[in-house]
Amino acid sequence: MTSRRFFLRRMPAAAAWAAFAQRLQAAPSPASEQFWLMVKAQFPLQPGLIYLNAANVCPASRLVLDRHL
8 A cells, every 4th residue: 555655755756757758758859850950050060061070079069168168
């Protein structure tokens, strides 16, 4: 039998899971063009240039640049 104490202890985890599931559903699918446009917008890229990922010299995202500057 489940007690009120057991139920109340599980409430924060259930609320966090519900918030995570809602955000997950709102995110665009990686198979969509919208997803890749969102990813591209996170990088300070110059229009007309093609950047190739060389792992050690590829551009950092704005989030990383803001954190380090």
